Amino acid sequence: MINNVETFCNVPLIIERGAADYRKLGTERSPGPKLFCVSGQIERPGLYEVPFGISLRHLLFDLAGGMKPNRRLRAVLMGGAAGAFALEKDLDVILSFESLSAAGLPLGSGAVMVFDETADIGQVLKRLGHFFADESCGKCYPCQLGTRRQHEILDRSAAGKLLAGDRQRLSDIGATMVDASLCGLGQTAPMAVLSAMKLWPKMFNPQHSGRGDS
Amino acid sequence: MPDITLTIDGASVTVPAGTTILKAAEKLGRTVPTICYHDHCTANGLCRICVVEVEGVKPLLPACLSRVGEGMKVSTAGTRVELSRRTILEMLASAVDLSEAPEIQNFLDQYHADRMRFPDADRRDAPVLDDNPMYIRDYAKCILCWRCVQVCANDAQFTYAINFKGRGFDTSIGTFFDKPMPETTCVFCGQCVGVCPTGALKSKREALLEQGVSLQEILQATKGGKKRRRKTP
Numbered sequence: 001m002i003n004n005v006e007t008f009c010n011v012p013l014i015i016e017r018g019a020a021d022y023r024k025l026g027t028e029r030s031p032g033p034k035l036f037c038v039s040g041q042i043e044r045p046g047l048y049e050v051p052f053g054i055s056l057r058h059l060l061f062d063l064a065g066g067m068k069p070n071r072r073l074r075a076v077l078m079g080g081a082a083g084a085f086a087l088e089k090d091l092d093v094i095l096s097f098e099s100l101s102a103a104g105l106p107l108g109s110g111a112v113m114v115f116d117e118t119a120d121i122g123q124v125l126k127r128l129g130h131f132f133a134d135e136s137c138g139k140c141y142p143c144q145l146g147t148r149r150q151h152e153i154l155d156r157s158a159a160g161k162l163l164a165g166d167r168q169r170l171s172d173i174g175a176t177m178v179d180a181s182l183c184g185l186g187q188t189a190p191m192a193v194l195s196a197m198k199l200w201p202k203m204f205n206p207q208h209s210g211r212g213d214s
Numbered sequence: 215m216p217d218i219t220l221t222i223d224g225a226s227v228t229v230p231a232g233t234t235i236l237k238a239a240e241k242l243g244r245t246v247p248t249i250c251y252h253d254h255c256t257a258n259g260l261c262r263i264c265v266v267e268v269e270g271v272k273p274l275l276p277a278c279l280s281r282v283g284e285g286m287k288v289s290t291a292g293t294r295v296e297l298s299r300r301t302i303l304e305m306l307a308s309a310v311d312l313s314e315a316p317e318i319q320n321f322l323d324q325y326h327a328d329r330m331r332f333p334d335a336d337r338r339d340a341p342v343l344d345d346n347p348m349y350i351r352d353y354a355k356c357i358l359c360w361r362c363v364q365v366c367a368n369d370a371q372f373t374y375a376i377n378f379k380g381r382g383f384d385t386s387i388g389t390f391f392d393k394p395m396p397e398t399t400c401v402f403c404g405q406c407v408g409v410c411p412t413g414a415l416k417s418k419r420e421a422l423l424e425q426g427v428s429l430q431e432i433l434q435a436t437k438g439g440k441k442r443r444r445k446t447p
Contacts, residue, residue: 137382141263148309149305169332176302181273182262
């Protein structure tokens with residue numbers, strides 16, 4: 001089943017050039033080119049077509065111009081809204097299905113969003129929370145209810161007003177949506193939050209500033 | 215098609231192909247909790263309370279919809295399943311008035327759900343809709359199980375008087391263009407009231423009796439006193 005335009009666009013390339021030629025780009029298990037949409041706090045945001053197999057560092061620093069002057073990288077949201085955060089230590093990860101999977105990072109749609117040290121991760125999560133609450137179709141209970149409950153807690157988090165027990169609420173809502181949702185939207189809606197909870201656990205302490213500074 | 219043998223909670227059971235995990239478990243005397251499921255309605259797998267763990271499958275699967283497979287190994291209990299069930303129940307209790315849903319109240323107790331787990335949570339409140347002599351609609355109690363829409367549509371009546379509005383958390387059930395019930399295709403058959411698990415749809419007679427109105431007063435109010443005059447064409 002093919003359900004995205006990028007895959008469709010590769011089909012004529014494969015037919016015209018033949019599989020062997022197509023496979024000259026990319027890696028053994030991820031042949032061909034890939035579009036990466038680089039956005040956020042980076043010098044040259046935009047759509048980059050690269051062969052599978054380059055590193056994240058090459059994409060961000062050699063192709064997209066790297067960080068803005070005097071700014072340090074804090075995190076990269078890999079895969080899109082339903083993605084997970086990579087850190088500076090992950091910059092040498094190879095961009096391919098197999099390598100990202102081994103590193104526990106999603107490829108997703110190829111969206112790569114860069115956040116530097118001035119970014120307010122709490123606000124990022126709040127906006128992601130709003131997005132998923134809006135997008136939820138409302139059919140299954142875990143997502144219909146979970147995206148709203150998650151959004152409410154992320155609002156509190158961004159305002160620095162987390163309540164005791166909010167960390168566990170987010171964790172339980174997240175696990176339930178991942179395990180029991182009817183479709184991929186519900187299953188991946190909590191990914192960024194769960195990723196942030198692993199990388200910046202202090203952010204989810206009650207009365208924390210909410211910015212994700214630590 | 216040949217029968218299928220699978221294992222549920224360690225016990226072997228053989229059922230015809232096409233049987234759901236829910237029904238196969240029933241044959242073994244194991245009850246999987248359900249909320250939206252109804253024997254006489256199309257199963258939609260909405261509440262996800264019936265999710266079970268199937269070996270080799272990453273997400274949990276809804277027992278009411280998933281058909282058995284040869285050699286399947288199913289667990290109807292376990293940490294993942296119980297966490298999902300408890301959290302779904304807690305989220306439901308935080309959004310909907312479950313005061314007249316005894317089965318769900320039992321699940322809340324059985325799974326040790328904290329009814330007050332989500333402070334400052336938006337609720338799905340709605341004013342009571344009382345626009346016809348036969349039944350009232352109290353959508354603050356609606357759990358969006360879809361049974362009413364199903365029986366009004368292809369499961370029983372083929373009348374299509376009610377349907378979903380909105381999306382996500384704010385999904386609600388209503389009539390097209392919010393027309394009062396007597397102006398819709400509704401024929402007041404009562405099927406929807408019959409399948410509603412939470413009292414969101416309730417016969418007016420029952421509602422009035424609950425409020426302490428006498429039967430005499432009810433008959434007066436709902437049957438009307440005036441003789442109908444035939445309108446000339």
